[in-house]
Amino acid sequence: DGGITQSPKYLFRKEGQNVTLSCEQNLNHDAMYWYRQDPGQGLRLIYYSQIVNDFQKGDIAEGYSVSREKKESFPLTVTSAQKNPTAFYLCASSFTLTGGNSPLHFGNGTRLTVT
Amino acid sequence: QKEVEQDPGPLSVPEGAIVSLNCTYSNSAFQYFMWYRQYSRKGPELLMYTYSSGNKEDGRFTAQVDKSSKYISLFIRDSQPSDSATYLCAMSDRGDDKIIFGKGTRLHILP
Numbered sequence: 001d002g003g004i005t006q007s008p009k010y011l012f013r014k015e016g017q018n019v020t021l022s023c024e025q026n027l028n029h030d031a032m033y034w035y036r037q038d039p040g041q042g043l044r045l046i047y048y049s050q051i052v053n054d055f056q057k058g059d060i061a062e063g064y065s066v067s068r069e070k071k072e073s074f075p076l077t078v079t080s081a082q083k084n085p086t087a088f089y090l091c092a093s094s095f096t097l098t099g100g101n102s103p104l105h106f107g108n109g110t111r112l113t114v115t
Numbered sequence: 116q117k118e119v120e121q122d123p124g125p126l127s128v129p130e131g132a133i134v135s136l137n138c139t140y141s142n143s144a145f146q147y148f149m150w151y152r153q154y155s156r157k158g159p160e161l162l163m164y165t166y167s168s169g170n171k172e173d174g175r176f177t178a179q180v181d182k183s184s185k186y187i188s189l190f191i192r193d194s195q196p197s198d199s200a201t202y203l204c205a206m207s208d209r210g211d212d213k214i215i216f217g218k219g220t221r222l223h224i225l226p
Contacts, residue, residue: 042218106158
C-alpha cells in the first residue's frame with residue numbers, strides 16, 4: 001500500500017535535547033511538508049521541499065531543521081532552540097508543489113512531548 | 116480578518132441527520148478547495164477536492180463552493196457515528212505554493 005509513514009507515534013524528550021522525527025513516503029511524490037498542529041491553532045507549516053536537496057522555510061521554521069537527501073525521506077529535527085516543542089507533528093506529501101492543484105496526503109503524525 | 120474562518124464546534128447531531136459544515140474565506144484568488152477528515156490522534160485524510168465554483172458529490176458527501184460569497188460547505192447525508200471526527204477545510208490559489216487550512220470543526224454524531 002502506498003502511503004506516508006511517520007515514526008515514532010509518540011516521542012518523549014527532556015528539554016535541551018535535539019530530536020529527529022522520521023517521515024518516509026512511497027507515493028513517488030516530489031513535494032514533502034512538515035506541519036505542526038496545536039489545539040485551537042490549526043495546521044502551521046514548518047518546512048517544505050519541492051525536490052531532493054532543496055527545501056524552504058514555512059511560517060514557523062525557527063528552532064527546526066530538515067534535510068531532503070532522498071526523494072522518499074524528509075526528516076525533521078526539533079532543536080533545543082524551539083521554545084515550545086511539545087505538539088503533534090504531521091508530515092505530508094503531494095505530487096507536485098503547485099498549491100491546491102496537488103492535494104496533500106498526510107501521515108498519521110508523531111506526538112512529541114518535551115519535559 | 117483571518118484568511119480562512121471555520122467554526123471550531125463541537126457540533127453534535129443525532130445519527131441519520133444531515134450535517135452542514137462551513138468555511139468562509141477572504142482571498143478571492145482561491146480556486147482549489149479541499150475538505151479533510153481527521154480522526155483523533157491520526158493524520159488528516161482527503162475527503163473532497165473541488166476546483167472553482169459548483170458542487171461535487173461522492174457518496175454521502177457533497178462539497179459546495181460559492182466563490183461570489185467566498186463560502187464553502189460540506190454536507191454529510193445519513194450521518195453515522197463513524198463520521199465523528201474533526202473536519203478541516205483547505206484552499207489555495209493557482210500560483211501560490213501554500214495551502215491554507217481552517218482550524219477545523221469537531222463533529223459528534225450521537226447514536
